[in-house]
Amino acid sequence: MHLSSTNSRPRVLHVTQPVDAGVARVVTDLVRAQLAAGLAVTVACPGGALATGLRPLGAAVRHWQATRSPGPSLVREVRHLARVIDEVRPHLVHAHSAKAGLAGRLAVRGRIPTVFQPHAWSFEAVGGATSALALAWERWGARWASRVVCVSEAERTTGVRAGIGARWSVIPNGVDLQRFHPAPTGAVRAGLRPLRGVAPDAPLVVCVGRLCRQKGQDVLLEAWSTVARRVPGARLVLVGDGPDRDRLRACAPRSVLFAGAVSDAAPWYQAADLVVLPSRWEGMALAPLEAMACGRPVVVTDVDGARESLPPSHAPHCLVPPENPELLAGAVAALLLDLPLRESLGHQGFRYVLSSHDVRHTAEAVADVYRHLIGLRPAPRVSAHGS
Template structure:
């Protein structure tokens, strides 16, 4: 049985949810996943419930002066896990894990978003230089899209790169039929005071500059001019919350952080992800799995995640409020088009966007790297 050690930070949000879905699918496929992560957040609990063994890795979410300690703790946790392959998720795990291992075990890095695209100022060239150096300790890189792979190649990364598109577990997400929509609307209206019949646009994720919520707020008055009864809900928390709240009108609801955004996807007419950099995140995929169309910006290969034919309605340039407003308006005023796109999105996610598919593609990468237990055992004995 193949043992896969996942080193992960952060433990909340989209990346953590992606890992939880992936290890559930790996467990069902006969692998032995081990998740090494800090305490707090939802990941340890969800990974344990999915059948993974969970171990502690002491690490902060952002850059700190504790990196040497985080590297030491990563090395210790990985030695205890005794894996056949190490799968690093995100910038911090990619940094600490590769410094700890330095190529001594088969190492796969999944950036989720390139650090050199998310960093600003002097941070971007420093991140590119690190990624080039770390390529010597990286046996494989898993990119979420062809666009992300090309960005890595243009940055000068020489590690072998494969495209494994993000998958979600459709079984944990309800089908958003009309009955479910009415029930979810009623429950959320009782808590948040939303009109039950108003056209509802939902945006889920961290409130940071890269996520482009300010672009959505600049687009929103144009939407309201065309659809005056429309309401916008911003789900999530982050450093920009206060500034965004000051810029928003009274018809915009800020809910703060939630552990489960599925009720909002079910209640929504439309989900929007106006990201500036990185990728669209997990929210559009979860929304589509529920059966809601998702408007995304053309960054990080987000358009590759849409069902065939939906880019004409759902893909807009980043940082352009007018284009974003036009896409939202067009879908809010056309209920039949929304319903058709939602049905196609749910079918697409079940057929091609599942975590089971992602787990199979990861296994193919592990196998190509020679990570099967029998071969690893021979290598440890100095054979093969």
């Protein structure tokens, strides 16, 4: 991604809350690419590991104190963000996820080109009156988004069917293929402390994701008793942390291990025989893409973005309905018991991600949106002779 403008350095302000898991990886990958392209990039976020990781890349980080969900502090958060925008004077604001999308659009109100990227719709995450309120806001707030970027066609379709009248772009999530790549399983397992004491040849299922209702680890635990009966010696590792940690631990059998939050999930994908993500809703989850980039087969629930993230031939083996522990257990056990099929799916998935979900393609597609909104144009190519 190479950009130039009549201005010396186009200024982009990313606003994000949450600051962990997939959203943080998307923001980090975009910031890295945009800095390399010569943009002046600032990120407003509540701090934490995301801010710590962005500064060495060369991004300016502005502390924006904001809770994860809307609440009484929203007015203060919007005012604080408005001050940050006045100081940074960005040419474009890119707001990530529901909370930042809410505060960002209220702070800007259409005065600056604004990109909103939901990373899964907020009205799917809640129920009852709260869901109705979230949907009403998304319908209203769409007028203050110059572009809504969805990570899958299914996510866009969900928005359209919900009555959100937006100017849409669909840009699938991408994977950093230098970070996520195949590696010998045995060597990787030996270096993972939580696996000490586990037999080197034990069938290993890994689930990477925030421990919360969205990611559906409770459904996986309900399915796991059936898997463990059908596949003796199998182990399940939950990688991540979150609000459901203690509840999940309380109901997990001894064959389930909790790795906690990790700074690098790649070794866990590489160590796995199978990666599972039993989400209740998504836009397009990163974990299955990262697992396939590591050459590992996946089982995922058929929520937004899931079919688009898999090679078409994988659906019969790898897609199950959400919140169905019986079918989830059947798919997981069947793959654990079929090594040739697992290897074939792993190879196919790797080739698919390589061709369709390279993070460089994602960054370039986002750059095209920016070019359209703020008049950026591709930087002229310089020949070997400097002409």
